[in-house]
Amino acid sequence: MNGLTGEGAMVRVNGLSLWYGGGEHRVQALDRISFTIPRGGTCAVIGPSGSGKSTLLYVFSGLLEEYSGEVLVDGEKVPRGRRKTALILQDHGLLPWKKVWDNAALGLAIRRVPPAIKRERIASILKEMGLWEMRNRYPSQLSGGQRQRIGIARALALEPDLLLMDEPFSSLDALTRETMQQLLLNIWLKDRITIVLVTHSIEEAIFLGQRIIVLSERPGRVVEVVDNPRAGRMDYRKTGEFYRMATRVRELLEH
């Protein structure tokens, strides 16, 4: 709860390796990954397609439990469905049989949040995201970007202390994307939650990630952990520092 240098890391990864499949079809996705994310800090994960970024978030959220190495979230071995972790999946993970409203409210319903609070929170978040008018539609009746925003709304409604996001803005137009980044930033500034953001946008990584993890091609190895302390400041984008940082990350990705 005390900002950047909070005692104790929120996420601590130590020598994490992970394989998919078994027998001859065995594929290594992660290779001895180690890094930490401080409590209340933000972290961007960037790397080529297939480098294991989504896999990493699956591990943090407890969806993948078979790996070697150590992963601690909030000081404990990650439990499945930790109450205060929220995950935004790359494919949004919407349930086709629930209307927009119910999809957005699903996390709160599962956590048995009182209906009055639930109603209020969902209403305000749907309005904020421009989804209010479509609250009674099914996911199949929405555009790609609208679906993605429900996935975001669903996670934010949980008011998590650890927010894991897998390319959450990939289907959004530039303006909506910037609005969403701002929204995220406001939440972070207000509640000082810990954020892990997987992104393909170098600018987004630098704008939002106080720590930038650059991964290599499969199997994903940590190429470098870049510290980027000025991330999250409104005015950062227009500075020379921002530009230098972008050049550096681009070089790391090009290897």
Next chain:
Amino acid sequence: MNGLTGEGAMVRVNGLSLWYGGGEHRVQALDRISFTIPRGGTCAVIGPSGSGKSTLLYVFSGLLEEYSGEVLVDGEKVPRGRRKTALILQDHGLLPWKKVWDNAALGLAIRRVPPAIKRERIASILKEMGLWEMRNRYPSQLSGGQRQRIGIARALALEPDLLLMDEPFSSLDALTRETMQQLLLNIWLKDRITIVLVTHSIEEAIFLGQRIIVLSERPGRVVEVVDNPRAGRMDYRKTGEFYRMATRVRELLEH
């Protein structure tokens, strides 16, 4: 076949309006859209989330047939599954029961392309896209970006004369994305096919679209058709003209 100003447009849209659903759930997605795309030209469609970009491509490819107004592709009322049109769907449209190879080869199989040609073409395109190693996997065993690339491979393998792409690079990292853009450009330069690209990236739209259609919020109306004749040149990105164009499109989007 003769470049930018080819006699006769490849796509001609005239007063196109489209509604989804019926009765009280009726939603207007497109409102009197009109524009043309010359044969062998490239066109980028940009607009806020939900403005009807995907809908537009559905109409061009014949998947949506109930609309008012006139749409001509290659001078004819669009038939379903025109042989030389290829569509890259926003959600990739992969079949879960086919391996990477068979998904990529699906279009050719449907068009009864001789096996030898099919094999050669798919092999070369999978290698080019970095998917060769995973040719025997199922889509569920791939990362988001890998899936997206199969969708692209499947369309390119058809060697179409009209290529419709719905945010084809949204899940790709910056480097892969640039490789793909280059690949696309090479194909265009070689075969002078007509390309319609839906994108959320202003830079991408300007780099690739000789004509840029800017759509408004739902119901999608044409805000402006921007002519951008230098698109497709390798060196365009670094010019002042590119920068000015970007500013202009951004302003149009901000309205």
Next chain:
Amino acid sequence: MTRHIGIINNKITKTLLSVLALLLFWQALSALLQLPALPGPVPSFKAFFLEMTGSLGFHFYVSAYRVLISLAISLVLAVPLGMVLGREEKIDQFVAPMIYLLYPIPKVVFLPVLLALLGLKDLPKVALITLVVFFQILVTTRDAAKNINRDLINSVVSLGAGRRDIYRHVVWPAAVPEVLTSLRIASGTAIAVLFISETVASQEGLGYYLLDAWSRMSYENMFAGIIAMGILGFVIYIILDIMEKRACPWK
């Protein structure tokens, strides 16, 4: 609104045409075979309407009641069990062999046991139908629950869903279409089984009526009973159709 009516009319027209085609086929077959055991539709329907004003209506009512009760019991028992078997592999490995050993046994052979346990009234009849259709709903629900997309489960687990939430928010809604399919199958089976179940210690129900007419070799009446069974099946089909529209509005 007018369009809506147009669709309905069209559907009704199609249904009527369909029934007409069936009747023509029946007429042709009966004319061709010239068997007393296959009277044509005209005498059969004559008998049907005559009997409907008599006792057939009552038999219809009794059978409808038994079929619906059996379907309800089977549904309530089989759907939860099927969902659990589909999701919990450890339990399934233990229970599945029992299912596949017991399901193919013709349940009539347990008649002495059923009679001993349940007496001679309604219960053994309902139990016999239930024994048959229970398995059909169970196997379908189980397979449906097994085939659910892993990603959907992951999605709600990432929201902190426990076992119960997964069943409620994913497994159950995902299985609903298949449960409806199984009900279509089961309702037909239930009616067909009446012929066995209602012939025991009974003087009521379409099964009894049918066997009675058959033993009398009163084939017109037998076909009146067949028509009644067909109609009963069709009514249940329409109910299921309406339920499907209600239950799966996202389609």
Next chain:
Amino acid sequence: MTRHIGIINNKITKTLLSVLALLLFWQALSALLQLPALPGPVPSFKAFFLEMTGSLGFHFYVSAYRVLISLAISLVLAVPLGMVLGREEKIDQFVAPMIYLLYPIPKVVFLPVLLALLGLKDLPKVALITLVVFFQILVTTRDAAKNINRDLINSVVSLGAGRRDIYRHVVWPAAVPEVLTSLRIASGTAIAVLFISETVASQEGLGYYLLDAWSRMSYENMFAGIIAMGILGFVIYIILDIMEKRACPWK
């Protein structure tokens, strides 16, 4: 490799435990009821092994043959028709009413017609089983084809797929899991129907064996027949399980 064997062993162990539990339940029930019509597992298995060396093996073979033939015929007829009905609403609206009118009719009543048309040999027996299970496979396949995600169809249509391609690349593979479910249901039903079909002009097959033992009140032999039917169902279930692993490798 060792792990693989471990899993297999585990599954076999579970199956054996399952069968054991079933036998214990049977033993308990028979001890409780003390009914000649429900002998315990010990005398039943004694009779089973005794009879297997005698005629029961032959009856088993005849029935297995009839069941498999009927399943094959039903599959070949019902799956293509079911896919077409699921996808082409116009045809479905016309054919569905016929299905739902005909399916609930107990097919035994058509035995006189079947005998007149097909004689007294294997054909009417196979036809009767087929008449029953055909509808079960048909309805399941139809519903599966109906529930296919629109997006998948769009995806292949955008590649220029005609009707045939859609069936081949989307409808058929998407329906395979449900076709397998319907086969599980149908195989159980087919075996149960033996009891009716094989009692007609037959002195072979498990159905005949069962009715014969029942009417002789030779209950140990009746349960030997029941055990044989259970085993036949279980063998088909294992075959279907293996087919499923082959047919759906993407799961």
Next chain:
Amino acid sequence: GSGEPVKLTLGMMPIADNLPFWVAEQKGYFKEEGLNIELVDFPSALERDSAFVAKQIDAGVGDMLAVAAMNDSGTKVKAVAVAQGVNPGENRFAVLSAPNSGITTPEQLKNQPIAMSLNTVNEYITDRLLGDKGLSGDEIKKTAIPKLPLRMEALMNGTVKAATLPDPLATLAEMKGAHLIVDNTENPVAQTVFIVRMETLEKDTPAIKKIIKAYSRAVADIQSEPGGYNEILIQKARVPEELLTGKESRLKFNYSQPVPPPAEETEKVLQWMTEHKLLKNKLSHGDLVDGRVLEK
């Protein structure tokens, strides 16, 4: 016993054998005897006997083969009186040939499959009737069609060349063109008997005696007014109406006062069943029959 009327359940089948019970019920003879009798219907002997096994019925009318089979398999029942087959002309069965089969004599039936229900009184009677006509065991070929209407239908349209049928179907088939080869009008060959579960018999011998008494009264009524109970036969025994009332109909059902089952018939049945391997245990007349009820 006196006071509370004894409650007993009798299993009925849709055959003419049971007419005296229906008449007794209609006329209130059971009530007059202080009995509370419930008649429960079963479609065939199989289901009715299953109810015996399940202890759901106390008594009914069936053949000696059923009595032997039940006792052999552990359901203790006794035959206490002969119902049908005391005098010739009762309990009629006939072997018939199909209308266009060209078969008119027993000789022509040699090696010709006859439709019947196997291991039942049906097969027993066929064996005995054809045996009397000089056919040997392996010259009598059989095919199983247990369901009666189906057997009748198969005979009439020539699917089978010959069949054994009980009345009224036998008469009906004849009227519709089937040829009568042989029947048991002269010698009943097999009798049907009044069967009582032993438990019931031991607990309530007086009640069983009263049932027999009511039965006897009903038989007397039927004998004194032949044709007077056709309505019941049509309703309960499913006898086609035209067979009872039609002018050219030769169908007649006869009923006699009950007598104790004779030992020689029982022994013949037991011998036949033993030859056909239908018995696991050695049974004798005394195991199957209880004469006490008819003792005065």
